[in-house]
Amino acid sequence: MSAAIHPSLGQVAATLALVVIAALISAWQRADLERDIGIATIRSFIQLTAIGFVIKLILDENRLVFVVALIAAMVLFGAFTARRRARRVPNAFWPLLVALAVAGISTLALVVALGVFKAQARYLVPVGGMVIGNAMTAAAVALNRLGDDVAGAAPEIEATLALGATTGQAMRPIIRRSLRSGMIPLIDSTKTTGLIFFPGTMVGMLLAGAAPIDAVRLQLILLYVLLGSVSLAALTAVLLAHRSFFTPAHQLRELPHPAV
Amino acid sequence: MLFALEHVSCARAGRSVLADVSVDLADGTTALVGPSGAGKSTLLRLLNRLADADAGVVRYRGRDVRDYDVLALRREVALVPQLPALLPTTVEENVGYGPALCGHGADVAAALELAGLDRAFAPRRAQQLSVGEQQRVMLARALALGPRVLLLDEPTAALDAQARDAVERTLLSLRARLSAALIIVTHDMAQAGRLADRLVILEHGRVREPGEALTA
Ligand SMILES: Nc1ncnc2c1ncn2[C@@H]1O[C@H](COP(=O)(O)OP(=O)(O)O)[C@@H](O)[C@H]1O
Ligand SMILES: [Mg+2]
Numbered sequence: 001m002s003a004a005i006h007p008s009l010g011q012v013a014a015t016l017a018l019v020v021i022a023a024l025i026s027a028w029q030r031a032d033l034e035r036d037i038g039i040a041t042i043r044s045f046i047q048l049t050a051i052g053f054v055i056k057l058i059l060d061e062n063r064l065v066f067v068v069a070l071i072a073a074m075v076l077f078g079a080f081t082a083r084r085r086a087r088r089v090p091n092a093f094w095p096l097l098v099a100l101a102v103a104g105i106s107t108l109a110l111v112v113a114l115g116v117f118k119a120q121a122r123y124l125v126p127v128g129g130m131v132i133g134n135a136m137t138a139a140a141v142a143l144n145r146l147g148d149d150v151a152g153a154a155p156e157i158e159a160t161l162a163l164g165a166t167t168g169q170a171m172r173p174i175i176r177r178s179l180r181s182g183m184i185p186l187i188d189s190t191k192t193t194g195l196i197f198f199p200g201t202m203v204g205m206l207l208a209g210a211a212p213i214d215a216v217r218l219q220l221i222l223l224y225v226l227l228g229s230v231s232l233a234a235l236t237a238v239l240l241a242h243r244s245f246f247t248p249a250h251q252l253r254e255l256p257h258p259a260v
Numbered sequence: 261m262l263f264a265l266e267h268v269s270c271a272r273a274g275r276s277v278l279a280d281v282s283v284d285l286a287d288g289t290t291a292l293v294g295p296s297g298a299g300k301s302t303l304l305r306l307l308n309r310l311a312d313a314d315a316g317v318v319r320y321r322g323r324d325v326r327d328y329d330v331l332a333l334r335r336e337v338a339l340v341p342q343l344p345a346l347l348p349t350t351v352e353e354n355v356g357y358g359p360a361l362c363g364h365g366a367d368v369a370a371a372l373e374l375a376g377l378d379r380a381f382a383p384r385r386a387q388q389l390s391v392g393e394q395q396r397v398m399l400a401r402a403l404a405l406g407p408r409v410l411l412l413d414e415p416t417a418a419l420d421a422q423a424r425d426a427v428e429r430t431l432l433s434l435r436a437r438l439s440a441a442l443i444i445v446t447h448d449m450a451q452a453g454r455l456a457d458r459l460v461i462l463e464h465g466r467v468r469e470p471g472e473a474l475t476a
Contacts, residue, residue, distance in 0.1 A: 158310055159345035159398070163358035163405065164335040173347075249330045251311055254273060 005208055016041070055125055062121045071108075071128045075100040078132050082140035086241075088147025088255070095240035096139055103135035103233035104128055107225055116221060127225065130201075134186065134226050135233030142182030142234040143241055149174045150245050151255055158252055167246040175238050182234030190223050199223065261322070262287050262409065262441055263307055268316035270302055276465060277302045280316070283460055283467045289435055289442040291452030294462035300445045301342065303462065304411050307443070308337040335362070338407035342414040342445075344394035346386040351377075351397050354386045358405045366404040374437070375400035376430035392423040396430070403434075409441045410434075416451065424451075431455055 019041050026033040058066040079097040086092040108128055117123035150157065153174060160170040193199050198206075201222050205215035245253055263285040270278040277299045285307075292300050305311045306318050309330050318325045325333060335358065346354050352368050359366040369379045375396045381389070386397055395415065402410060415431065416424040432455065435442060446452050452459050461468040 155341065155343060156345040156347075159341050160347075160357075162308060162310060162334055162339040162341065163361065163401065164331045165358075165361050166331065169361060247312075249309060249312070249326075251309065 058121050058125060064119065064121070067121050067124045067128070070125060071104055071132065074129060074132045075104055078136035082136045082143070085140040086143035086147055088151060089143045089241050090244045090253075092143055092237075092241055092244075095237045095244075096136075096143070098240055099139045099233045099235075099237035100132055100135050102236045103139075103229040104132045106232060107131050107229040110228075111221075111225055116225075127222070130222060131225065131229045134230050138182040138186065138230040139233045139237035141185065142178045142238050145181035146174065146178040146238055146241060149177060150242075150252075154252060154255070161250055161252065165250075167243060167250050170250075171242050171245075175242055178238045178242075179231075179234050182238070183231055186226060186230045190227060193219075193223060261285070262320070263443075264319040264322075265303075265306070265313075266317045266319070268303075268306065268313045268318060270299070270306065270311070270313050272302060278313070279465045281462075281465070281467050282316075285443060285460065286458065287441045288458065289444065289456045290458045290460060291456035292443060292445045292460050292462060293449055293452045294447065296447055298462045299465045300447075300462055301413050304339065304413055304443070304445055307409075307411055308334045308339045310334075310339065331362075335405045336407055337409040337411060338402035338405050339411040340395075340398050340402050340413060340415065342417060344391060344398050346394055346397060346401075348387055349385070350382065351384050351386050351389070351400075352382040354397055355382075355400045355404045358401060368400075368404065371400040371404040372396075374403050374434060376426065376433075391418050392427070395419070395427070399430075403438075407440055409443065410438075412442065412444045414445055414447070417447070428454060 019037065023034045023037050025031070026037060054070065058070060075097065078100045079093055082096045082100075083093045086096070089095075108124055108131070111117050111127065112119045112124075117127060150171075157170050157174070161167075189197070189199075199219050199222075202215045202219040205218060206212065245255075247253060261284050265281050265283050265285075268278055268281045269276065281303070292303065294300050302311070306313055307320070307325070309325050309328075312326065320328065320333070320337065338358075347357060351372070355368045355371050356366040368382055372379050372381060377393065377396045377400060381393070381397070386394065389397065395418065399412075399415070412431070416427050419427060428451065431442070431444070434440075435455075442456075444452070444455055446455075449459075
């Protein structure tokens with residue numbers, strides 16, 4: 001790899017100009033997002049700086065227990081964050097926690113077993129972070145859809161239950177749709193990658209001066225890894241969460257939030 | 261006794277809907293009558309355990325409904341909801357769906373015929389039919405289970421007068437041809453009289469005793 005780039009804090013500060021554009025657009029069109037843009041900007045700065053120090057520490061130490069601890073923390077925070085987006089799903093935290101853990105652990109174990117990456121902190125930390133981040137988004141989208149669909153299709157679900165269907169049978173079409181919602185964004189962006197957008201890893205490597213062919217191959221590895229992990233996360237979350245809408249006697253529970 | 265409710269109370273969304281209801285529903289054809297919001301649908305859902313009472317006991321043929329296998333109970337006590345809710349597929353697949361769940365085939369033509377639909381409907385997309393036709397597919401879907409009890413929630417509420425008369429004729433012919441008991445929910449007292457042997461009147465979540473004066 002050739003000369004790394006070293007952005008200064010001043011350069012980071014200069015890009016705030018684009019954040020100001022976002023805030024101005026929001027204010028002008030009354031999108032009411034200025035506060036969120038501000039929070040997002042401040043949080044991203046603090047969180048990324050903090051995680052940068054943590055990663056530096058972990059890379060310097062290069063001990064697997066630290067890697068495991070960091071990934072566990074990411075799974076935990078990921079589950080908390082995703083839960084807020086899946087408000088209509090009762091007790092969504094546990095399915096999300098398991099989904100992110102399953103996606104993270106199995107993907108990392110597989111890429112190490114296949115010899116794609118070595119079991120070292122400098123590989124596992126960034127790949128784990130990316131896997132869990134994408135898994136979180138997919139699981140949250142899938143559960144969000146699940147909650148909306150159960151609320152919207154309650155009469156159809158109950159009509160099916162009334163014919164002697166089990167919870168699983170009555171939920172099959174909704175599970176399918178939720179899974180698709182969770183998986184489609186990544187599949188679509190994988191389809192168009194390189195045509196209408198450059199994925200982050202490739203951009204990062206090119207900026208850092210890597211050879212394009214290396215950047216491309218690493219990006220492909222990561223995209224394929226993500227396809228698998230995102231699917232696992234969405235599937236696990238939906239399969240674990242859908243039962244919380246039902247009693248053990250295959251009865252649809254009254255929904256805690258009225259349909260909006 | 262077909263069904264016996266003993267001191268049944270039931271709340272929905274935190275509000276009491278059925279309050280200490282005790283009533284017997286005999287074999288044959290019973291109409292459950294009452295104004296909108298009286299709790300008729302809520303009561304009907306207790307009979308096939310789409311929901312459970314918060315207090316009290318619901319008995320089917322003398323046994324607590326909770327002692328039956330719930331899936332078997334729902335096939336034996338089939339409920340047709342007030343609004344059609346069909347699967348996005350053909351009429352035939354909708355009618356065959358219930359029996360297929362437990363690995364049985366269905367006599368789709370016979371079920372359609374009982375529900376008053378020509379068998380030419382079988383290959384059509386269920387969700388593209390009129391509401392009245394969809395309602396009949398819902399009925400055929402329940403009949404395909406070969407139920408011993410048929411629970412019908414406002415079978416004509418969504419229909420115009422002409423379609424209503426046709427559905428009433430279908431229900432009367434079902435009464436004559438099937439050995440299944442019918443429990444028909446309606447807010448229309450005249451319709452109850454036309455269709456049923458017996459009336460049970462529900463008001464404000466309570467069963468009115470025979471002879472009790474109508475409250476405003
Ligand atoms: N899914 C529900 N969630 C909350 N409240 C409900 C629900 N279904 C019915 N209710 C309420 O329960 C009461 C009785 O409803 P229902 O049994 O449907 O009456 P009926 O069938 O006699 O018109 C009504 O006040 C209604 O608003
Ligand atoms: Mg009703």
